[in-house]
Structure formats: C-alpha cells, structure tokens
Amino acid sequence: MKAIVLSGVGRVEIREVPRPSIQAADDVLLRTAVAGLCGSDLHYYIADRVGGEAVPYPVIGGHEVSALVEAVGSAVTRMRPGDRVAVEPSISCGTCDQCRAGRPHTCRSIKFLGHPGDKDGGLAEFVVLPERNLLPIPDAMTMTEAMMAEPLSIALHALRLGGANPGPAIAVLGTGPIGLCVVLCLQAAGVRDIYVTDKSEARAQAALKAGAAWSGNPDRQDVVREILDRRPLGMDAVYEVSGDPAAVEQAIQLIKPGGRITLIGIPLEERIAYPTAVARRKEIAFYNVRRQNRCLERALLLIEGKHIDVSWLVSHAFAPDEAPHAFKVVAERRDGVLKAAVDFSL
Template sequence: MKAVALTNIKTLEVVEIPEINDPANGEVLIKVKSVGVCGSDMHYYRTGRIGSQVVAYPFVLGHEFAGEIVKAGGGVTNVRPGSRVAVDPAMSCGECDQCRAGREHTCRNLTFLGNPGQADGCMKEYIIMPANTCFELPDNLSFDDGMLCEPFSIGIYAVKSFGNVSRLDIGILGFGPIGMSVLSALKPNKPSSVIVSEKLDYRLRIASGFGADMAVNPLKEDLVAKVNEGYKNQLDVVFECCGQQDAVHQAIEMLKPGGTLMIVGIPEFDVWHLPVDQLRRKEITIKNVRRQNHCMQDAIDMLTEVSSDLKQMITHRVDYTKSQEVYDLVEAYEDNVMKAVVTF
C-alpha cells in the first residue's frame, strides 16, 4: 500500500509500504480518508524535530484523521465494519497512574500517531488503531469534518481546563487552527469579550468573521497598549496559541492581577523566558495545555451543531500524491491557508 513519508528536511515522498495484517483483539483496521496538516507536522517537516522528539527518516507523519472501519478485531463493540469514524491519535496504556487518574493524555506510556519513536503517522492508505480511539461520526459529518475533530478537541480541552469563562475578558494570541478552535470553544460559553492577536492579516479577518471583539496585528499596532487602553481592568485569561516568546511577554503585560496564562502553542525553542517581577507582583497563574483529554466526542457534538461555520477552517484539499505541494504551501502560509487536508 501507499504511504507519504518524510525522507529528509522538507521532503515528502510517496512510498510503498507492506500491507497491514488483520487487527488484533480490541483493534480495528481503518481505511484512511482525510488527513489534516497540523502545525506540529510543520515543525517536523521544517526542522526534523520537536524538542526531544527527533525524526529518523523515512518517517510517516500525520495524526489528524478520519476514515472508515474495514475490519474489527475480537471484542470490539463501539464500532463495526462500515463505521465512519474520527480518531483520537493518542494511544494510552490504561494502566499507569496517569491513566488510572483519568489523565490518559499524560499517560506514562503514551504513543501518539506521527510522533518519532512512538508511532508512524496516518499519511497512508490503511492503519490499525485501538478501537477505543475511534468515535463514530453522525451522518451529517463528512470525513473532512471528522478530521477536524482532533484540532477542535484541543480548543475545547483548553477552555475546559481553564474553567468558567462566562463574562470574562479573554485574549487569544495566534489565530491558526488552534487559536480558531479555542475561539470556537469559547463562544458558546459567553465570555464578555475576546481579543485576538495574529501576525497574518488574512487570519485576523477570519477571526473577526468568527466573532472576535478586537483583532490586532502586533506587527502593525502596539497590542499591549491597545488592550490596556481598551480594557482598564486588563484581561482575565490569555490563551497562547502560537508558541512565540513575544506572545508570552505580551500576555503577562495584558493580564490583570490574578489572571491566568494558558500555554497551548508549541514553541520551536526549549526554554521560555518569563518576567519574574510582573508574574510575582500580579500573581499570574501559568497553566500548560497538553493536547486534549476526553474531548473528541465534545468536538463531534460541536461540529454537528454548528458545522457550517466551523467547516470553513478547511481551506485546501489535495490528493495524497500532492502532499509535498500542500506542505510547502502551509509552511509558507501561502494562499490564505488555514487547514489543509490530504485525501486518500
């Protein structure tokens, strides 16, 4: 069968890989249909690593996907052949202290699709997954929508792990797919206002269209001055969704005393620099968000209810043989790209 493998920095090739066998007990064989191109895939594409995770070539990327169940192994009851499913790319052991505490996303033995040293990704025609990672899609959601459940689950989890956002003034720094998923998850919870900062103007326009109350390009305007002027009490919570050092500094300057910084973005460097004096005097809480936990079904429900709006996240769709082209486009932020989909 065919797979798309990363064979060097910024090089993707269609390769032939062995057919896969029957699924074992508790597993399913899935025909992959739609695969999303994620910012984290871009880190591997551009630099061959994220922190301590280093790619050994060739390597198959991809973790955001939906497909159709072809075969189910013994004991599988939640899905059956023919089921259309969204898939959670995180495979937890179910036995460690984290899993037992309901924190499967920080499982001590976690394997995550398309993560070097853990598991190959889903940029291939067929894949075997544990059945408990599969969530059946309702009829009105397409495979592309199913793929979007993974990025949307991250925004839902980020908002849930903060808590009640009702009547709060909130910042989102970075409006790629994850910033967009955070905004989508905030809106039904009735925040007082949401300020979005983003360096790409076309993404700011999307943010405004999605109901951001203030959309600022920090390359063109003084974000901190503008927010601190418009919001005398400053912000209650800021979601950092771009992995940028300057964004963390801005967040801390815009947060009110007692405010919370939620770090969702993945930086390409190893150490954050933090202004100790402000953090201490304002007693800022910093909380990291690690992917998502138990939010796939919430994402399916959210897409089912408000699908037409959220589907706009997908801006590009290509056949897998054109993966290199679309990765290059995402890498360069060309053609107003938000989320690109590779189909199999």
C-alpha cells in the same frame, strides 16, 4: 499502500509502504478518509529537533483523522466494515498512575498516532487502531468535520484549564487553526469581548469571522497597548496559541492580577524567558496544555449539534499526491491558508 513520508527537513515523498495489519483482537483496520496537517506535523518538516529530541526520519505523521472501517479483529464488537469514524489519536495503557488518575493524555506509556517513534500516522491510505480509539459519526457529518473534531478537542481541553467560566475579556494570541478553534469555543460559550493577534492577515480576518471583537498584528502595531487602551484593567484570561516567546511576554503584560495564562502554542525554542517580576506581582497562573483529555466526544457533539462550525476552517484540501505541495503551502502560509487537509477521496 500509499503513504506520505517526511524523509528530512523540507522533504516530503509519496512512498509505497507495507499496509498495516490487524495484530491484536481489538484492532481495527481503517481506510483514511481525511487527514489534517497539524502544526506539530509541520515541526518535523521545518526542524529536525522537537522538544529537545532529534526527529527519527522517516516519519509518517498525521493524527487528525477521519476514516472508514475496512476490517475488524476477532474481539471487536462495536465496529463493522463500512462504519464512518472519528479517531482519538492517543493510545494509553489504562493501568499506570496517570491513567488511573484520569489523565490518559499523560499516560506513562502513551503512544500517539503519527508521533515519531510512537506509531505511524494517518497520512497514509490505511492505519490500525484499537476499537476504543474510534468514535462513530452520524451520516450527516462530513469526513472533514469529523477530522476537525481533534483540533477542536484541543481547544475544549484548553478552555477547561483556562477557566470553564471565562470572564468578559479574553485574548487569544495566535489564530492558526487551534487559535481559531479557541475563538469558536469562546464564542459558543457566550464570550463576546475576544481580542486576537496574528501576523497573518488571512488568519486575523478568519478570527473576526469566528467571533473576535478586535484583531491586531504584532508586526505592525503595539498590540498590548492597543488592547489595554480598550480594556485598561487587563484580560481575565489569555490563551497563547502561537508558540512565539514574544507572545508569552505579551500575555504577561495583558493579563489581570490573579489571571490565568494558558499556553497551547508549541515553541520551536527549548527554553523561553519571561519577566518574573511582573508575573510574580500579578500572581499569574500558567497552565501548560498537553494535547487534550477525552474531549473528542464533546467536540463531535458540538459539531453535530451545529453549535460550532469548523468546516470553513479547512481552507485547502489536497489529493495525497499533492502532499509535498501541501506542506509547502502550510509552512509558508501561502494562499491565505488556514487549515489544510489531505483528502484520500481526491
């Protein structure tokens, strides 16, 4: 089968690799329909170290996947060949302390689709996953929408940590695809006073379209002062989605005393520093987000019910052979790209 292989920093190759096969009785062989390019896939393209660990190239990434069932194992009961599915990319054991505590996303022996060293990802024609990782999608849902349920689920999980009942003024720092999903979720939850920042004009415009009331560019203006001019008491919640250490500091300046800062962005740096005195005096709570915990089904329901429209976030669709170009476009944020995806039907 054809696979999109990261062979080193800045190197993307289309390779012929063996097709994965059904091993366990509950395995399902899937034919990939659409695979999104995520910021984490980009990390392995931009840097050969992530989170303090060396990237074990070659890597087949891709965990934002919609697919068609091609074949099923002998114990599979819910799926049939031809079924259209959304994919939960995280395979947890179900028996460790974390799984038993309702935290399968921090499972002690977690395997994540497209995570180097765990399992080859969906940036390939075929992938095998257990039946329990697949959610059927309705006929009316597009494969692109089904793929977007995964990034949307990250935003839903973050909102659950950052406050299910958010206050009237909220900042979202960084409006790439996940930041935009956070804005869409806040908007759907009835929050109207949403302040966003991003260094890309296309992303700032998209955030306003998604429902933000104000957007600013930290390269060109003092975003903290401008937001606090409008809201002198500060933000009730701040979502940091850029991974930029400067934004973490901005979040600390923006948040109200007693407020929550939810860290979703993945910094390239292994360590970041922040002003402890301000954080302590305000008694700020920091929530770190690890992917998501069982939010995929809700994401699909919100998309299906047209409560949240994610389809327009996919600004660029590429054929598999165009993948080297696709990575470049996303890494360099060319052509006003928001979310890029590889569409295996192209």
